[in-house]
Amino acid sequence: MSWYRIALAVLLFATLSPAKELMRVSDDEMIIRGLLYEEYKAYEPARQIFGKLYDETGEQTYLFKEATDALMGNTHIAESIDRLKAWDSQHPDSIEVNRLLIPLYLTVRKTKLAKKQAEFLLEKSKKPMDLELASNPFLYSGEFKRALGILSKVYEQTHREDVLLRMADIMDEYTDQRQKAIQLLETHRRMNISSQDLYAKLLLLYGKQKDIDGIIEIYKALYKQNPRKAFLQKIVEGYAYKRDLESAVKFMEEMGVKSEMLFDLYKATKQYDKALKLADYFYTQTKKPKWLAEKAVLTFESAKDKNDKKMISDVIKTFDEAISKGVDDSIYLNYYGYTLIDKDIDVKKGMKILKDALKQQPDNTYYLDSLAWGYYKERQCDKAYKTMKRVVEEEGLEEPEIISHWRAIRQCK
Numbered sequence: 116m117s118w119y120r121i122a123l124a125v126l127l128f129a130t131l132s133p134a135k136e137l138m139r140v141s142d143d144e145m146i147i148r149g150l151l152y153e154e155y156k157a158y159e160p161a162r163q164i165f166g167k168l169y170d171e172t173g174e175q176t177y178l179f180k181e182a183t184d185a186l187m188g189n190t191h192i193a194e195s196i197d198r199l200k201a202w203d204s205q206h207p208d209s210i211e212v213n214r215l216l217i218p219l220y221l222t223v224r225k226t227k228l229a230k231k232q233a234e235f236l237l238e239k240s241k242k243p244m245d246l247e248l249a250s251n252p253f254l255y256s257g258e259f260k261r262a263l264g265i266l267s268k269v270y271e272q273t274h275r276e277d278v279l280l281r282m283a284d285i286m287d288e289y290t291d292q293r294q295k296a297i298q299l300l301e302t303h304r305r306m307n308i309s310s311q312d313l314y315a316k317l318l319l320l321y322g323k324q325k326d327i328d329g330i331i332e333i334y335k336a337l338y339k340q341n342p343r344k345a346f347l348q349k350i351v352e353g354y355a356y357k358r359d360l361e362s363a364v365k366f367m368e369e370m371g372v373k374s375e376m377l378f379d380l381y382k383a384t385k386q387y388d389k390a391l392k393l394a395d396y397f398y399t400q401t402k403k404p405k406w407l408a409e410k411a412v413l414t415f416e417s418a419k420d421k422n423d424k425k426m427i428s429d430v431i432k433t434f435d436e437a438i439s440k441g442v443d444d445s446i447y448l449n450y451y452g453y454t455l456i457d458k459d460i461d462v463k464k465g466m467k468i469l470k471d472a473l474k475q476q477p478d479n480t481y482y483l484d485s486l487a488w489g490y491y492k493e494r495q496c497d498k499a500y501k502t503m504k505r506v507v508e509e510e511g512l513e514e515p516e517i518i519s520h521w522r523a524i525r526q527c528k
Contacts, residue, residue, distance in 0.1 A: 142168060149180065158188030166198075175211070178202055182215045192222050210239050217248055226256045243269045247278065259289040276313055279303055283316055293320055297329070304336070327353050335366065342370070351376060360384050378409075387417035404440035407433055408447040415454065427458055445482065448472035453485040462492045480506045488520055496527040 145164055152161035162184035169177035178198060185195040196219050203212045213236050220229035229252035236249045246269045253262035263285050270278045283300055286292035297320050300313060314333055321329035331353040338346040347367070354363035360380055367377045373396065381390035391413040398406035411433035418426045434451040449472045455465030466489040472482050484506045490499035503524045512518050 142172070153184065153187075156187075158184040159190050162188060162191065162195075169198075175202065175206075179211060179215060182219065186215070186218055186222065189222065192219055195219060196223075208235075208239070210236065210245070213239070214245070214248060217252060221251060221255055226252055230256060237265070241268075243272045243275075254285075259285050263290060274303070274307065276303065276307070276310060280312060280316055283320070287320060287323070293323065296320060297324070327357055338370070344374075344376075347372065347374075347376060351380070382413075385416075387413050391417060404437045404442045405444070405447075407437035407440065408442045408444070408451075411437060412447070412450055422458070427454075427460065430454065431460065443471070443475075445472040445475040445479070448475075449479075449482045449485055453488065456485065456489045456492050459492065462489060465489055466493070480509050484517060484520060487524060491520070491524050491527055494527070496524070499524045499527060 145168055149161045149164035149168075152158070152164065162181050165177045165180040165184060168174070169181055182195040182199055185191045196216065199212050199216055199219070203209055206212075213232050217229050217232045217236070220226070220232065233249040233252045236245050240246075246265050250262045250265040250269075253259075253265070263282060266278055266282050266285075269275070270282060279299060283296040286296035297317065300317050300320070303309065304313060304317070314337055317333050318330060321327075321333065331350055334346050334349040334353065337343075338350065350366060351360075351363045354360055360383055364377065364380050364384060364386070367374070367380070373393065375397075378390055378393045378397070381387070381393060391410060394406045394409040394413060397403070398410065411430045414426060414433065415421070415430045420426070431451075431454075434447070434454075437447065438451070448468050452465040452468035452472065455461045455468070466486070469482060469486050469489060473479070473486065476482060483502055487499045487502035487506060490496075490502060503521055506517060507521055510517060512521065
């Protein structure tokens with residue numbers, strides 16, 4: 116708070132005691148006091164001051180200030196209504212009185228009288244502020260179509276977003292016009308700079324409509340304004356729901372995104388060559404050995420000939436480098452160990468690596484399947500059978516690889 120405001124506060128609370136309020140001071144000092152009270156939201160004493168000024172001078176400005184403070188403080192509403200009506204009887208057809216009477220009547224729930232004032236205001240004025248004010252009694256009384264028609268005129272003149280959001284609420288909740296509300300919001304969004312509230316409203320309405328395409332488009336627009344990871348995640352989730360991950364990839368490529376999210380999408384859509392290039396980029400940028408392990412996996416997965424000796428040699432070399440630099444994630448250990456076993460490259464080494472993976476996840480059935488296959492390759496049929504039996508009991512016989520391993524291991528036993 117500035118020293119000026121502190122001084123005002125001291126003046127306000129030091130000089131405006133109840134006893135001094137009764138003392139006669141000049142009109143100018145009374146006005147200053149009233150304005151100070153309003154600044155500090157002390158509406159009741161402000162109302163009293165402007166009411167006194169009105170009684171002494173008969174000037175309408177003070178009467179309207181008195182009524183406004185009554186409205187803001189929610190005190191002496193009935194008294195203010197009576198005083199405004201008395202003034203109106205001497206000065207009929209006053210728009211200013213009419214503007215004050217509408218919210219005052221609504222405050223004491225005299226909706227019919229507020230509607231009567233609203234009808235008068237609609238006849239006398241086409242100003243947006245008056246139209247907006249006149250719509251309130253119809254909203255309170257549940258005449259939503261009438262209120263919506265009035266607010267539409269306000270929006271046509273001002274293109275105010277807050278008015279449009281009120282209209283969207285009415286159309287969604289009360290007039291069964293959700294699709295039209297979406298159209299209006301979308302038009303506004305495309306032609307104006309819009310707030311987060313408008314985007315949130317569109318997301319809500321699209322959600323109610325179960326319109327995934329609409330939701331995706333809104334998150335795309337949000338991402339283009341502010342490239343946050345959360346928005347990108349929502350876009351991917353939307354495309355995943357539609358089972359259209361290729362479109363998610365396309366959008367991210369258009370936006371120049373280079374992220375682990377895109378990397379995962381490349382793998383999910385089996386675009387291994389692109390994933391391999393991205394893994395190489397990440398390793399160059401970060402030097403994290405995880406990306407060497409990913410390169411090893413992708414080199415194998417992208418190969419047309421899974422028995423190509425040079426390719427397998429490159430995979431082994433890359434895995435060994437990754438492990439030597441600290442990779443110990445069980446996912447990579449299982450993949451490497453199984454490759455060594457399945458391709459009959461080094462079964463013992465593969466088994467050792469697999470057991471390291473199982474130390475991290477001893478109940479992982481994929482790892483146990485690999486271990487059982489290792490026992491099979493070593494001709495330890497009993498161990499292979501017991502391990503594979505556990506896998507089959509938990510996973511069933513649905514995956515081709517499990518079926519193949521189970522059939523071979525049973526024959527081994």
